[in-house]
Amino acid sequence: MNNQYWRELEKDQKVLYLFAIFGLIIGAVSIVIFVVEGGPLTGTVSWRKPILFSISFSMIQINIAWLLSYLPVWRRRSLVTVGFIGWAVTLTLVFVFMQQLRGTMSHFNWLTGAFNAVIARLIILFAVLACIGALVITFQSYKSLSTGIPSALARTVRAGLVFFSIGNLMGFTIIANVVYLLFYLGRTDANLYVAGEAGRILLPHVIALYGLSFLSVAYWVISRLHTGENCFNLITYWVYFYSGCIAWSILQAYPGEHTSNFQMLSYTTLTLLVIALVYGAYRTLHRTSNQKRVIQAVSSN
Secondary structure (H helix, E strand, C coil), X not given: CCHHHHHHCCHHHHHHHHHHHHHXXXXXXXXXXXXXXXXXXXXXXXXHHHHHHHHHHHHHHHHHHHHHHHCCCCCCHXXXXXXXXXXXXHHHHHHHHHHHHHCCCCCCCXXXXXXXXXXXXXXXXXXXXXXXXXXXXXXXXXXXXXXXXXXXXXXXXXXXXXXXXXXXXXXXXXXXXXXXXXXXXXXXXXXXXXXXXXXXXXHHHHHHHCXXXXXXXXXXXXXXXXXXXXXXXXXXXHHHHHXXXXXXXXXXXXXXXXXXXXXXXXXXXXXXXXXXHHHHHHHHHHHXXXXXXXXXXXXXX
């Protein structure tokens, strides 16, 4: 990040970048503690959680800070970006790290003491704020973007924010399921991320949440290899492909009573998505190659 880029950033973008650096520091400290003290990397109490949260939350804040360069500055934008997303995500990470140090669960830990219950409720509150912030930014991206940005970048920003909002909303499905299991059914031994006999609700939550990062990287790579219509078409294929992946993950999570049939349908869907992505990319690149040959032939004549 050069000095000129940093000087041109708005205040809320700088804060998000600093939050991301702080998150990576927490992740590095977590890795050091795990290496020194050891312990499991699976289960509800493990160093896997603060390590993964630090990486994912930092990626999210870096992506949000980057795309804000292409959104106009509206009134109270800092409240939405820094307050609803930045502080909410960072404090969630701090609580996850703190609870791991204490050797106890961070999420949904409502039944093992008053302090843990307060932390669990605050994490849910922060999730609500982050979701509201994501929805507001997504709405603003469809309302207006900075003038003159490439159409492929506009599609990346808008589709990525939609995926990010879907990921946050899927998180509420997890919360609703936990509340139902714990407080209505009293099933304290149940898997809190599984809806009955269905698949893991966590899967569509994670896939959708990382959609913004996935598309940002895809755009960064494709825009350096192709421009104009070809770049737009390739990004569009990636958007369709990732949308299908989210749909596939939802099919995995909510198969209802016909689990095996829906799993076969979902895997068939995923296979067709991969084939469609490869075919679409091939057609675009093949058309580009033909256009270059035509231009060379005309130039030679």
